Amino acid sequence: MKKTLCFSILLLLLSTLLAACNSGEEQSANADGKVEIDFFHRWPNEPRKSFYDEKVKEYMEQNPDVHINVDYVLNDAYKEKVRVLVSSDELPDIFTAWSDSFAENLVSSERIMPLNEVIQEDEEWSTKIIDSQFGGFTFDDTTYGVPFTVDGKAFFYNKAAFEENNIEIPKTYDELIAALDKLQSAGYEQPLVEGLTNTWAISHYLGTIFERVVDPAVLEKDYNEETAEFTDQGYIQGLEMFEELTGYMGDVSTAIDHEAARNMFAAGEVPVLYMQFAEIKMVEEAGDVEFGFFDFPEVEGAAGDPTALTGAPEGWMVSKNAPEETIDFLKFLTSEETAAEFTKTDGQLNAIEGAVTEENVNPTSLEAYELITNASSTAPWFDNAVNINVADVFMRGGQSLATGQATPEDILKEAQQEAANQK
Amino acid sequence: MTKTNENIKADLFTSDTQIKKARLAKMDKTTRRTNLQGKISKNIILLGLLLFAFVILYPLFWMVVSSMKSYDEIYNNVWGLPSVWHFENYATAWSMGISGYFFNSLFVTLVTIVLVVLIGSMAAFTLSRYKSRWIDVALIFTIGGIMMNPQVALIPLFEMLTWMNLINTHWALILTYVAYRLPLTIILIRAFFLSIPRELEESAIIDGCSEFGIYARIYLPLSIPIIVTTIVLTAYFAWNEFMFATVFIDSDVLKTIPSGLMNFRDALRTDWGVLLAGMVIAAIPMVILLVFLQRYLVRGLSEGSVKG
Amino acid sequence: MIARRNRMIPALFILPSLLFLGIFIYIPLVQNFYNSFFDFSVFSPTKEYVGFSAFEQLFADKVVMTAFINNIKYAIISVIFQVAFALVLATILEDKLFRRIAPMLRIIYFIPVMISISVIALLFNFIYNPQMGLLNSFLELVGLESLALPWLGNATTSIYAVIAMSQWQSIGFITMLFIVAIQKIPKELYEAANIDGAGKIRQFFNITVPQVKEALFVNMLITITGAMLVFNEPYILTNGGPGTSSMTLSVYMYQQGFFKDNMGYASAVATLIFVVTAIFALIQIKVSGTGKDE
Incomplete structure (x- = not known):
């Protein structure tokens, strides 16, 4: 009898353990009748993590009948996670998304809520959002996301270094190379720097270079998984340009990350850096160099778009199954007040009218803001625009180019194979 | 033997x-x-x-x-001592996320230890006290487990845990950790059980002890040293495991120290002092374990001859 | 009654562990073989049968070759340092000349083994850092700045930098295993050799090495198997880069599966890893005689 008892207890123990495993089921309303909203973003880093934690708390205080569960993972993990979630019914109610092809992939799951009605119903809110930024979230005239942050990539330069050496802002790629040569002979061992261990930084370079040298129609074809071929000779030219640029980056670039590169720029050790507008505030906080920026210059005689700005908005998407309160939370997140505070805290520019002013950003950022909002066309980030397998070939290929382990032809050939594999 | x-x-x-x-x-x-x-x-x-x-x-x-x-x-100033000792880096690291990872690690490690010792010692009891063809098969099945490596099982485990709805929960770690720690644990404990003289249990049976009683009242108490060894080894493994912890847990709030540190680094940007403080906090429990329980640890590692 | 008890209880006692092993160790192994013949991704519920095409791709894949060669480099260097050097180190530590200081040294050498690989790898990121790294600063300090390199960013040095970190961390572990083995050698053997006037070096080759032969073999296999499986170190330090210069099989499997979402191909890589390590594991079972211990 005693032993039977012992075993019953043991089995009970084990079964409760296993049962506990399954207790993580999601509920849309919890025990005390509150509506639960699952909120998923990609900023475990400061200051945004605290910013959103604060905002969520504030919203819950204003709306006592709503409970918001926040979760966050970083960048690549986020990309992967959202892709997995969107194929299941576990999609969070509201989450952050990049525009263009990343958004399009998510939309094709048919689990994303179309927002046209919401936008039309509340014009007081929706007209505040800069109209041009909706483009990356609109497919077949249906809008699936609300843009929030805007960004772009440009060459930042140390004003003092340029003045001392009488360097004009380069208008063409050849002038850029000439400027880098001049800086090098003026004593800058590496006039340009990049953290090449971050493969996304390579993809940002390559994305823009391809915009400049490859015919936009060809790009459109190659960025589509179904029709991608990557046979245009412009890619070779582009890779060669990147190889040439890495020649100015010095040995150190292959072993550091973008952040270390930014710190070198901020400390005045390196006069030129290709970076995002969102980083302006970080440079200002890390050092006291005076800097300006210029767009990636035009490549003479090349077939690409000479002025397209690389950089795409990021915004919020809502799941089709989300409780209706989610829309209210979405409006809260994209309100002028939240946006202004966000930009003040973080430095990244936003797409809400009236929320980027002299009061919350510095003059350089304001200048960047003008550029972004007036840009004729924007090109999405390369690693979001093409299939990840193809992007990986280019990104690792970029590292190999910098370390002299591969030629542009090798990389393009591999990319062609990979593109063919994806069909 | x-x-x-x-x-x-x-x-x-x-x-x-x-x-x-x-x-x-x-x-x-x-x-x-x-x-x-x-x-x-x-x-x-x-x-x-x-x-x-x-x-x-x-x-x-x-x-x-x-x-x-x-x-x-x-x-x-790479080599020099700090001009101002920023002890507050530790408080910052702790409050900026390390505390969460720390308690996650603690929870996962403790539950893993309890399950490994309980399940492992029970299996070892059977494997040491009974003889039949089935027991031999079970023994080979168990020993074979030592030779299997987690890398090969990674993708199927990911599929399986997703299917069980356990991905991104602590159970994904606990259950797999238990499974991969069991073979060695069973072998270690079984070897010890085999050395326990039969006379002891015979007298216990005469005293009216049940099978379970023999296990719980005689074998377990006599085996404290080897169980401590098992605990130390399991703690060492569960506290430091990196691959499963990275692949099976996405959510920052659920991460254990080894994988959480990676997030911590990304989140901190260049706040290196705080990052290093977090690393020290992560390392300390195991160094303490080494200093105080080294004899158990060394014995287990050398008998198991299997790297964590 | 006794007969029934003898059947039921042992079965119930062993059942949970058999379940654990079956579900989480053996089924995934079989499943992995099965997966190798399919093309699938995490977020597509269907698997497409592709036969041996993943394996064909595997043998044509240059990165697999690079990774495999890196694993072999890992194995060779680890055998030299973690086995040969550790045996010498263990012999010295067990020598009576150093018996006062040996216990402390043993612990010191063992400390890195206890520390999580992510802490160690982050620490070595600081050591290899091209700007403020300890290694380059040290070289500068002793006037060898011409040797300073961006260790992890240089395609020829990256894999060696990763391997070097592993040696730093693991020598203490194998040393400890050898110490245990050496302590089991009957002391009379050394006493006799002393009387014969045999020197330390002769004693090492004539007594220590033959006496720890089994441990030597087992340790070598542990090291080789570990080197063929290595994931954490290259994943954290370089993620296989720059390019694919420090790729290992496990890192490649992870990237194919979880980054590029080619789960089928990743399974084929895992199968390759399994075959390579299984060969060593079988040798290990044979030699160490685990299991036939009665």
């Missing part, structure tokens, strides 16, 4: 060997030719040993010292 028994007895630090060594040394004195050459080579080797110890210790020492520096000082 004798091999394992000896192992258990031949503790690294027993006085027994010490005495023997002392006796040898004495004997040696009389026979040793006290030439200069011997002394020099001894000192050269000693210098080498100390140099190696320095190579091991210095980076760790640097980690501890630099964890109390500011970013500027780490960057610009």
Whole structure:
């Protein structure tokens, strides 16, 4: 009898353990009748993590009948996670998304809520959002996301270094190379720097270079998984340009990350850096160099778009199954007040009218803001625009180019194979 | 069998060997030719040993010292001591996420230990006390488990845990950790159980003890040393495991220390002092374990001969 | 009654562990073989049968070759340092000349083994850092700045930098295993050799090495198997880069599966890893005699 008892207890123990495993089921309303909203973003880093934690708390205080569960993972993990979630019914109610092809992939799951009605119903809110930024979230005239942050990539330069050496802002790629040569002979061992261990930084370079040298129609074809071929000779030219640029980056670039590169720029050790507008505030906080920026210059005689700005908005998407309160939370997140505070805290520019002013950003950022909002066309980030397998070939290929382990032809050939594999 | 028994007895630090060594040394004195050459080579080797110890210790020492520096000082004054000791880096690291990872690790480690010891010792009980063809098969099944490596199982486990709805929960780690720790645990405990004299249990049966009673009242209490070894080994494994922790857990709030540290680094940007403080916090429990429970740890590692 | 008890209880006692092993170790193994013949991704519920095409791709894949060669480099260097050097180190530590200092050194050498690989790898990121790294600063300090390199960013040095970190961390572990083995050698053997006037070096080759032969073999296999599986170190330090210069099979499997979402191909890589390590594991079972211990 005693032993039977012992075993019953043991089995009970084990079964409760296993049962506990399954207790993580999601509920849309919890025990005390509150509506639960699952909120998923990609900023475990400061200051945004605290910013959103604060905002969520504030919203819950204003709306006592709503409970918001926040979760966050970083960048690549986020990309992967959202892709997995969107194929299941576990999609969070509201989450952050990049525009263009990343958004399009998510939309094709048919689990994303179309927002046209919401936008039309509340014009007081929706007209505040800069109209041009909706483009990356609109497919077949249906809008699936609300843009929030805007960004772009440009060459930042140390004003003092340029003045001392009488360097004009380069208008063409050849002038850029000439400027880098001049800086090098003026004593800058590496006039340009990049953290090449971050493969996304390579993809940002390559994305823009391809915009400049490859015919936009060809790009459109190659960025589509179904029709991608990557046979245009412009890619070779582009890779060669990147190889040439890495020649100015010095040995150190292959072993550091973008952040270390930014710190070198901020400390005045390196006069030129290709970076995002969102980083302006970080440079200002890390050092006291005076800097300006210029767009990636035009490549003479090349077939690409000479002025397209690389950089795409990021915004919020809502799941089709989300409780209706989610829309209210979405409006809260994209309100002028939240946006202004966000930009003040973080430095990244936003797409809400009236929320980027002299009061919350510095003059350089304001200048960047003008550029972004007036840009004729924007090109999405390369690693979001093409299939990840193809992007990986280019990104690792970029590292190999910098370390002299591969030629542009090798990389393009591999990319062609990979593109063919994806069909 | 004798091999394992000896192992258990031949503790690294027993006085027994010490005495023997002392006796040898004495004997040696009389026979040793006290030439200069011997002394020099001894000192050269000693210098080498100390140099190696320095190579091991210095980076760790640097980690501890630099964890109390500011970013500027780490960057610009690599070797020096901090001009201001930023003890608050530890508080910052703790409140910026390390505390969460720490308690996650603690929870996962403790539950893993309890399950491994319970399930493992029960299986070892059967495997040591009964003989049949089925028991032999079970034994081979168990031993074979040692040879299987987690890398090969990674993708199927990911699929399976997703299907069970356990991905991104602590159970994904606990269940897999238990599975991969069981074979070694069972073998270690079984070897110990085999050395327990049969007379003890015979008298227990006469006293009316049930099978379970024999396990719980005789075998377990007698096996405390080997169970401590198991606990130490399991703690070592569960606290440091990286691959499963990275792949099976996405959510920052659920991450354990090894994978959480990666997030922590990304989140901190260049707040290196705080990052280093977080690293020190992550390392401390295991170093303490080494200092206090080294004999159990060393015994287990050497008998299992399987790297964590 | 007794007969029934003898059947039921042992079965119930062993059942949970058999379940654990079956579900989480053996089924995934079989499943992995099965997966190798399919093309699928995490977020597509269907698997497409592709036969041996993943394996064909595997043998044509240059990165697999690079990774495999890196694993072999890992194995060779680890055998030299973690087995040969550790045996010498263990012998010295067990020598009566150093018996005062040996216990402390043993612990010191063992400390890195206890520390999580992510802490160690982050620490070595600081050591290899091209700007403020300890290694380059040290070289500068002793006037060898010409040797300073961006260790992890240089395609020829990156894999060696990763391997070097592993040696730093693991020598203490194998040394400890050898110490245990050496302590089991009957002291009389050395006493007899002393009387014969055999020197330390002769004693090492004539007594220590033959006496720890089994441990030597087992340790070698542990080291080789570990080197063929290595994931954490290259994943954290370089993620296989720059390019694919420090790729290992496990890192490649992870990237194919979880980064590029080619789960089928990743399974084929895992199968390759399994075959390579299984060969060593079988040798290990044979030699160490685990299991036939009665």
